Amino acid sequence: EYFTTKSLPARVRIALACCLNMCGAVHCSDIAILGFHRLPPKVNHATLANMCEIPTTIASCPTGAISPNPVT
DSSP states (O other): OGGGSSOSSSOOOEEEESSTTOTTOGGGOSEEEEOOOSSOOOOOHHHHHHHSOHHHHHHHOTTOOSOSSTTO
């Protein structure tokens, strides 16, 4: 109940990211939740273009770790 009222002195920033590339502003948050893969994810390249907005995904990565052509 204490955390649901506005009587706290400042807001707390919570970030969620799935890699250390800081896409989710993990570096400037008060609480960071970082996920990691135990095994490399398996990508189905035949259906990837239909399921994901590739240009938006590539542009959102600040380090350029996502390739425009994942097959090559």
